[in-house]
Amino acid sequence: MNPQNHSGHKCLLGAHFSIAKGPHQALYNAKAYQCTALQMFTKNSQTWKERSFSAMEVASFDKAREETGITEIASHTSYLINIATSDKKKYGISCQALKQEIVRSSALRIPYIVLHPGSHMGKGEKEGIRRIAEAINGIFAETPEMYPRLLLESTAGQGTGIGHTFEQLATIMDRIGNKDRIGICLDTCHIFAAGYDIRTEEAYLRTMDTFNSVIGIEHLCLIHLNDSKKGLGSRVDRHEHIGEGEIGVRAFECLMNDARLHNIPKIIETPKGKDGKDWDSLNLGRLKGLRVKG
Numbered sequence: 001m002n003p004q005n006h007s008g009h010k011c012l013l014g015a016h017f018s019i020a021k022g023p024h025q026a027l028y029n030a031k032a033y034q035c036t037a038l039q040m041f042t043k044n045s046q047t048w049k050e051r052s053f054s055a056m057e058v059a060s061f062d063k064a065r066e067e068t069g070i071t072e073i074a075s076h077t078s079y080l081i082n083i084a085t086s087d088k089k090k091y092g093i094s095c096q097a098l099k100q101e102i103v104r105s106s107a108l109r110i111p112y113i114v115l116h117p118g119s120h121m122g123k124g125e126k127e128g129i130r131r132i133a134e135a136i137n138g139i140f141a142e143t144p145e146m147y148p149r150l151l152l153e154s155t156a157g158q159g160t161g162i163g164h165t166f167e168q169l170a171t172i173m174d175r176i177g178n179k180d181r182i183g184i185c186l187d188t189c190h191i192f193a194a195g196y197d198i199r200t201e202e203a204y205l206r207t208m209d210t211f212n213s214v215i216g217i218e219h220l221c222l223i224h225l226n227d228s229k230k231g232l233g234s235r236v237d238r239h240e241h242i243g244e245g246e247i248g249v250r251a252f253e254c255l256m257n258d259a260r261l262h263n264i265p266k267i268i269e270t271p272k273g274k275d276g277k278d279w280d281s282l283n284l285g286r287l288k289g290l291r292v293k294g
Contacts, residue, residue: 012265014038015280024064037072037265042104045078061108072265074112075105083135084118084128099139106147113148114185117163128162133175151185156193156237164194166214183221195233198251223266242286253290
């Protein structure tokens, strides 16, 4: 590793915040945690019910962004969306939901949208990838002037999920016509569960070199920082607090000091906890503490 002197540099670090009290409140909450980035849903992630933002909500969000200075913002799509499915009804409603997510995020001028690529439901990886690319190309054609970049999230490989190998993600990206509107969100828990070791400096560098050779680090736009409850190659997606899972603290030290990743926003999706502890504050503090000071 060749850690930079980070003193004087702003660390792009944040968490996932609720919009229950309005989208703008997510920004103020992020600022209260001294975050310089954040992730949010723009609607209820567990339902198909759509929503749109009023002019007042958009104005409030713009004001909050200006007052907090937080511009590195990502929205996360509904967990129900599956654009890899061969079920025509599910495919159609998923495409419509993704399009509406792009419309909402564009209204708020959110730069990134995180998407789980989807599950082929037994039809095979090749067919699933074809449908994913077809859906994205079609939605981009219908939203030519929209603002956000769509980020394919690396997955853990549960069930028939697609996106657990760098090759799968690269194949999808290769089939997208508008390269300027597509990118990657790397999740540490997911890649570890999928079999990519990052627990030591040597393993971390090997995995990042593989990512760079298969996909290209220039396409990496966002990182989810999560430890894993389950072991290497388990194919099980269960997030754990930083340094308390099977990945361990060294991987996150490498990530926080990798000069190539300095300008990439990093978001925790660690458990919020119901034990009275402010786990977001604890996890963010741990990550900040891992940065090499000059």
